[in-house]
Amino acid sequence: MKMKKFTGTRSYFLLCIAMLGLGTTAFGQVKKTNASTIIYKNPTAPVDARVKDLLKRMTLEEKVGQLCTLLGWEMYDKKGDSVGVSETFKAVMAKRHIGSFWATLRADPWTKKTLVTGLSPKQAAMATNAMQKYMMENTRLGIPLLLAEECPHGHMAIGTTVFSTSIGQASTWDPALIQEMAGAIAKEARVQGAHIGYGPVLDLVREPRWSRLEETYGEDPYLISQMGIAMVKGFQGTGIGSGSNVISTLKHFTAYGSPEGGHNGGIALTGLRDLYSSYLPPFQAAIKAGALSIMASYNSIDGVPCSSNSFLLKDVLVKQWGFRGFSVSDLGGIPGVRSTHKVAATMEEAAALAINAGLDADLGGEAYGEALIKAFNNKKVTMATIDTAVAHVLRLKFTMGLFEHPYVDPAVAEKTVATAANAALSKRVATASIVLMKNENGLLPLKKTIKNLAVIGPNADNIYNQLGDYTAPQPAEKIVTVLEGIKAKVSPDTKVTYVKGCAIRDTAHANISEAVAAAQQADAVVIVLGGSSARDFETTFQSTGAAEVKASEVAVSDMESGEGYDRVSLDLMGLQSNLLQSIAATGKPVILVLIEGRPLNINWAAQHIPAIVNAWYPGQEGGHAVADVLFGDYNPAGRLPVSIPKSVGQLPVYYNYKSAARHDYVEMDAKPLYSFGHGLSYSTFEYKDLQSNVQATGSNLKVTVSFKLKNTSTVAGDEVAQLYLRDDASSVVTAVKQLKKFQRVHLAAGEEKTITFELFADDLRLLNTAMKWVVEPGTFSLMVGASSEDIRLNGKFEVKQEIVCKY
The missing domain is CATH 3.40.50.1700 (Glycoside hydrolase family 3 C-terminal domain)
Incomplete structure (x- = not known):
């Protein structure tokens, strides 16, 4: 059949598109065509069916490409006000079929992107659209990209809102405020075309000489957990397909924040019980809150690098916690299995160790490329293992709706990023911190x-x-x-x-x-x-x-x-x-x-x-x-x-140390200069009438703790009421005190409120000598006050029977 030529007209373009069945709407949905009869292209098909169908159609090289996240800031070309894909991007796609990029919109001295050479929010949306358009129209299967960005205290891109760093966020002791902040960060990133926000950082830090303390929420697993939950809920909202939310990538899994000697990425000295009791709870809480991605840390634990640790990545993360998202290395983490930890002689061995251990994606893409293909060909990695990892990545692309909505609207990005409301929110977080x-x-x-x-x-x-x-x-x-x-x-x-x-x-x-x-x-x-x-x-x-x-x-x-x-x-x-x-x-x-x-x-x-x-x-x-x-x-x-130490010679000086003979030094006492939870106000507050009530039925336990809090000054203000707990006698050594609940309470001058906290079995449990989570019978000491050292009320309650807890 001959077609009449409409050269130079929009009609000819539309006719060609219609005949090819490849139409798209501006900034979003890929039009439904007869291609929707292909399962993976059918938006009404179940996600798992779409994943399975697409996997069948992919070559080994295309699968491996989906597991690589390359550095993204060289993937666009900016010429004046126009932005398009770079030749580097085209070459990478032709050779490696990459499925994800990281830091495409990042600007800083490392990337050499400045206020002049970097992208405005509108240009950022144009850049990500160009990348997605290339994927949808110029690749065999039309698989959209996942674009990850750094988002710990604002999207790390030009023109976005800059919030307090994480240690300041934790100082607010206000999870609701932090969730609101995270929602604003997510929206600013998403409208520019990002899909993944790196954060929150859930490293429990016991070593302030370490360079990255500012990125953490401090030294307490419960406070970190609450902040992490808030960030995950703010990032991911009610669903990652909303167009305003991003996938949350938890960092760094795990025990990264207390390295030997304070060396970044250094060895973590921790036993299995302390790992479960102190370092893992924030990650478990964030995953329970719905986090869909997690990043392996650079360090090793007991001789096993976290990037190739099947106990962490399979046993804990998947089997024990039921995680269904995808895991990713830190940048260069898999090559580090060879170069830093020296537990692999070649990149091929490092790639095999990591993917067999359950690490899905390679940030940097140096290991999961030719080395992974070689490992497969040499029968060190099975196709089933590769398919499992690829499925984890594809599942989120389908869930996010990227096959139908790969684009964003540059006009929306221009008016949504760095609003006056977000600046005001930045101030609220800063003052609260x-x-x-x-x-x-x-x-x-x-x-x-x-x-x-x-x-x-x-x-x-x-x-x-x-x-x-x-x-x-x-x-x-x-x-x-x-x-x-x-x-x-x-x-x-x-x-x-x-x-x-x-x-x-x-x-x-x-x-x-x-x-x-x-x-x-x-x-x-x-x-x-x-x-x-x-x-x-x-x-x-x-x-x-x-x-x-x-x-x-x-x-x-x-x-x-x-x-x-x-x-x-x-x-x-x-x-x-x-x-x-x-x-x-x-x-x-x-x-x-x-x-x-x-x-x-x-x-x-x-x-x-x-x-x-x-x-x-x-x-x-x-x-x-x-x-x-x-x-x-x-x-x-x-x-x-x-806690703020008096000297590095005191370290570690965190408040919730295990019961032990901790005594003063020759030169000074062993106490910190300022303790965890410390902070003053222009108001004064009185605590009184502590009461507790234990209700135990079978395996169910609830302890209700209440007290009265009064502003005894003439100035309205907030008080952060803190509840600490100690297991008075236990089968294994436990902390001298452990934060279990807190509440930031606003009180007018002279106002009094009754504060009520509820404790459950998981708040009282320990990991016994048989490595089982239980609440042991016995007495528990209650401590309520204004900091870990400023305890105003003391009490006790008793649990009369052992309760076995689910992990």
């Missing part, structure tokens, strides 16, 4: 009418030092520093004098004398010190993205925290201590504000500085948040999610 650690003689809040105020320090007016690691480039006008926040807060008649004083690390360029002169002329001084995770273009990076730290750096950046920046001490670096002591010597009232990614040594400050505020890395609205607290427009209620 701020911890008032000391407030001697009620120095805070300051009066807005103060006549002369000195603002001093390296972190007072540095936007990147305020934002933390995993942050994209930012226009200066978007970020509110502490100096800017203070200037916006005080009276127009207030004179604000700013002097940097010194850098975070550099000792060659300082103006301490000028800072002292400014302090001498002031009525009060706000000094902003701490650390930095701000990367720069002079830093060199490992293939994993971790920074290369050189002991003999000539040009010294501020960066002393963030991935790859492990510390040997926790002292304030550079001349910061000199600056602080010089300012204090003026005799003026001094408020220390800490902007930092890990607990730093503030022993001298705790003795000599009347007011100390910890803001961690508070995000883009951090300056407004800090100012709100300093001047009393926000009553602080943040609580520490990690």
Whole structure:
């Protein structure tokens, strides 16, 4: 049959599309055609049937391609305002049939994507659309991509909202607020074409010298669990096919946050019981909440790398927890089985070890390529094993509706990302996270009418030092520093004098004398010190993205925290201590504000500085948040999610240590400077009338704990009521106290509320000598208070019979 030629007209294009049965609608649904009779293309067919049908049609090379997640930022070309796929992308697809990309929209010094060379939200949507269009129209089977992005405290892309880092999020002790934040992050990422958000980081951290503490929720498994649940629910919403939600990838599985010597990716020293009791519960809780992806960590446990650990990836994750999502390595994690851990002699062996252990996908794609194909051909890996892994990936692509809706709308991305509402939410998270650690003689809040105020320090007016690691480039006008926040807060008649004083690390360029002169002329001084995770273009990076730290750096950046920046001490670096002591010597009232990614040594400050505020890395609205607290427009209620040590010689110093002979040292006591859960308020609170009631029927157990909480001040405020538990006598050694419940409660001046917590068998259980989860009969001590050390109420209750718990 001859076709009339309509060259150059839209009619000809549409006619061709209609005859080929390949029509698509703009920004979304692939049109239903007679191709829908093919099961995997039929949106009404069950997901498992679609997966099975597609697997039958795939070659070995296409299957292996689905298991590879390559670095994505070289896969697009930007020319002016237009964006399309790069030649690199086309070559990769022709050769490797890749199914996923990571960090396509990422911008930072490592990727060399700047505010100029990177993508705006609208351009990002155009880039991901171009990639998906190529997959749908230029590949044999038309399998859409899964695009993963870093999303720990905002989508790590240009133009998105920057929130407080995770350690600050945990300091809110407000899971509902964090779930709201996670929902906003997910939507900003999804409308640009992302499908997976890396986060939350559920590493339990007992080693503050480790560089990545800022990415965690601290030292307590229960608090981490609650924050993790909130993030998963915020990311994934009521369904990943909503168009506004992303798949949550839990990091890092497991025992990654307490490495020997503080070395990032180092050996984890933990026994099986402690692994189950301390490190695994946050992951189990997040998976129970619906998390659909999980990332294996770089470290080894008891001689077995987590990237090839079948006990973790099969026995625990799948058999015990019923996980039905997909697992992925960390970047270069599978090659590390060979190069770092040396338990494989070749890449082929490393690939076989990992996939046979149950690790589905390879982030970086170095191992699950030719090496995996070679392993299959040499009968080290079966097709059934490969099919299982591929099915885990495809199932989520179908569930997310990507075969029918592969595209996003650039116009929606442009108006949805970085809204005023999300900026306001960033401020809410930041203010809720701020911890008032000391407030001697009620120095805070300051009066807005103060006549002369000195603002001093390296972190007072540095936007990147305020934002933390995993942050994209930012226009200066978007970020509110502490100096800017203070200037916006005080009276127009207030004179604000700013002097940097010194850098975070550099000792060659300082103006301490000028800072002292400014302090001498002031009525009060706000000094902003701490650390930095701000990367720069002079830093060199490992293939994993971790920074290369050189002991003999000539040009010294501020960066002393963030991935790859492990510390040997926790002292304030550079001349910061000199600056602080010089300012204090003026005799003026001094408020220390800490902007930092890990607990730093503030022993001298705790003795000599009347007011100390910890803001961690508070995000883009951090300056407004800090100012709100300093001047009393926000009553602080943040609580520490990690203990602050007096010395690295005390480490580990976490509060919930196992019952043991922990005694003082020759030089100092064994207690932390500030304990887990600590935080002050401008209000005062009274706890009273603790009551408990035990109800036990068969295998069911419920302990109801109640008490009265009253705001005894004239200032409305939040209190974080915390309930700790101790098993008084047990068959195995348990913690001296363990957080079991908490609630952030707002009380008006003089207001009183009854707070009720319910404990169940899972809250009281232990792993006995037979490695069975049980609640043993006996007494339990109740401790209720304002921190792990500030216990206001004590009580006991008794469980009279053993209860066997389901795992």
